[in-house]
Amino acid sequence: QKEVEQDPGPLSVPEGAIVSLNCTYSNSAFQYFMWYRQYSRKGPELLMYTYSSGNKEDGRFTAQVDKSSKYISLFIRDSQPSDSATYLCAMTPGFQKLVFGTGTRLLVSP
Amino acid sequence: ETGVTQTPRHLVMGMTNKKSLKCEQHLGHNAMYWYKQSAKKPLELMFVYSLEERVENNSVPSRFSPECPNSSHLFLHLHTLQPEDSALYLCASSQDSGGDGAFFGQGTRLTVV
Numbered sequence: 066q067k068e069v070e071q072d073p074g075p076l077s078v079p080e081g082a083i084v085s086l087n088c089t090y091s092n093s094a095f096q097y098f099m100w101y102r103q104y105s106r107k108g109p110e111l112l113m114y115t116y117s118s119g120n121k122e123d124g125r126f127t128a129q130v131d132k133s134s135k136y137i138s139l140f141i142r143d144s145q146p147s148d149s150a151t152y153l154c155a156m157t158p159g160f161q162k163l164v165f166g167t168g169t170r171l172l173v174s175p
Numbered sequence: 176e177t178g179v180t181q182t183p184r185h186l187v188m189g190m191t192n193k194k195s196l197k198c199e200q201h202l203g204h205n206a207m208y209w210y211k212q213s214a215k216k217p218l219e220l221m222f223v224y225s226l227e228e229r230v231e232n233n234s235v236p237s238r239f240s241p242e243c244p245n246s247s248h249l250f251l252h253l254h255t256l257q258p259e260d261s262a263l264y265l266c267a268s269s270q271d272s273g274g275d276g277a278f279f280g281q282g283t284r285l286t287v288v
Contacts, residue, residue: 067217069217073215097275097276099276101276101279106284107281107282108179108181108265108279108280108281108282109218109265109279110279111276111277111278111279114275114276153218155276155277162220162231163208163220163277164217165217165218166217167215167216167217168217
């Protein structure tokens with residue numbers, strides 16, 4: 066079993082839709098959770114990070130962590146074509162041991 | 176570019192060549208990383224340096240040799256690579272705990288011929 070599972074997609078949605086991206090994990094030691102966005106031929110860009118369970122909002126983005134279910138989500142409201150990218154979840158128990166999902170490719174059509 | 180800068184952006188090398196990848200971070204972080212990104216696979220952590228000391232080496236073949244001369248610079252020396260080593264090599268940096276996330280460079284696209 067992989068430590069972090071993420072559906073590779075692609076996920077295709079029309080502009081303006083609410084997007085839900087998800088990851089599940091197996092290691093209960095993970096305490097910090099992140100979402101990265103990666104455009105083609107670019108390095109990953111840190112979008113959001115959260116500690117432990119709960120929600121965090123930043124503009125059109127909301128990150129949600131449910132440690133009891135070992136499940137994290139990223140919601141994108143009012144999606145735009147410029148949101149088309151690969152979204153990577155990552156998590157760590159701390160002390161540099163980041164573990165990544167494979168990434169979900171998102172396509173937002175005008 | 177600011178943040179984390181990697182050079183070169185693209186590299187084509189033969190299996191008998193020796194080359195080096197360079198990374199520089201301007202964020203005042205004290206941990207630096209090398210990751211390998213291959214198609215349809217999660218990012219693979221190769222090396223971690225914290226305060227210029229290597230703290231993790233995830234069973235990486237010896238044909239990859241890292242060097243961290245100071246907290247702002249990181250190198251990856253390459254020699255006698257194989258075609259399956261072709262990938263995007265990403266450098267990242269973070270504060271020591273890693274809990275705030277790592278910041279990545281744009282990567283070096285390596286092709287081994």
